[in-house]
Amino acid sequence: MSGLPTISCFDLFASRSRTNWRLKMAALTSPLRVCRGILKEIRALKGPEYKQTLAYNYVLDQFRKNQVSSERYCRAQEEALHASQSYLCLLTSTRLNLALHKLYHGKGERGLEEAAGMVGLRLPKQPGGKGWEK
């Protein structure tokens, strides 16, 4: 896709390690690589039987259909490539986001007793009840 601008802040941020794959993502412009990327993501989602999924067959079929064209400028092909790049980005980002979510997201509120226990406190107990229970 030659119409895309090269973004120079990639260079600016290149010193940071995570920008390396970010750079790689942006460079994924060849249809073959995008196709492989998507299939890899489907495999990550579905495991070994990923070839039986709807998405696998559809993606492969679409890439094959869009493959052959002797036109100099093929709008449909460019559109399809951009859409497939977006889809790859969707799958990859969702996977990475979920991984971080699993790692860091809280499991919900703790109970009163548990929360007190975290700082070494115990809830007071009144053997005779608090007076208002029936």
Add this chain to the structure above:
Amino acid sequence: MLRNLIRLYSRPSYAVWDRCPSVFQGGQAHLFTLLGNSKAYSSATSERKKFYQDVSISQGDDGLFEINLDRKKLKTPGGKLFTVPNEALAIAVATEWDAQKDTLKFYSMHLTTLCNTVLDNPTFRDKDQIITAALKFLETDTVCYRVEEPSALVELQKNEWDPVLDWIEKRYNVVIGSSCNIMGPQIPEETKDTFRQHLGSYNFWALTGLEYVITQLKSVVLSFGLVNRHLTVEQAVLLSRLEEEYQIRHWGNVEWAHDYDMYELRARTAAGSLFVHLSSESSTVKRKLLQD
């Protein structure tokens, strides 16, 4: 037949709930009735046990595609039959359902969410209201607001945002401009009219997706750059988070905040962009004439 239909309640089933308080304008009364009669809209991260094995799609009599979980048809949270206009979108949604492991993580199913939003239209907005809501972002567009210091960030914004701004001004033949002032740039009425017209040419599905992208990126300019294929999702998200990226470079990266946000924004933006593409395309196969 009715018992075969599944209704799924969960809060993130609609795209308008997150990140965009402005959509509640005008729909408030309805919204509270909606929220009032369903406890299921309560939590941002609600999950549900997976209750199906196979996911498939089928085409109804009206040509619309449906999602089948085992042998039951998927419904929207509003109770309508879940239908999408084309096969590609149906497969993408089916893949989201198929990808769920033990629990259904609705917050990771962005395309399903967008479809639900269109089908149920929970805020009862029409096309004009969506366009107005989307255009509000033009007045406070991310790429139009510039800082005056530090100088490195000033230069970064100039180098990265100016080319996109130039591109959109040429592409649509409009004047937008940028500003360091807190009031933002003065956007001429003609510019708004031009964008209003362009937004009007999208169908309801595509427009919902486009507005979603705009609210995510907080920028009409970047969103148009994305749907016109001038930018990739990664580039658009990077440009939208330019200042944050700059600060990360100075102060360091915090994985559970910065990376988490970035991947989420990328996923949402990609879903929105794909949604626009899939709902506005009309797939045609053109065969070449054989020449002797």
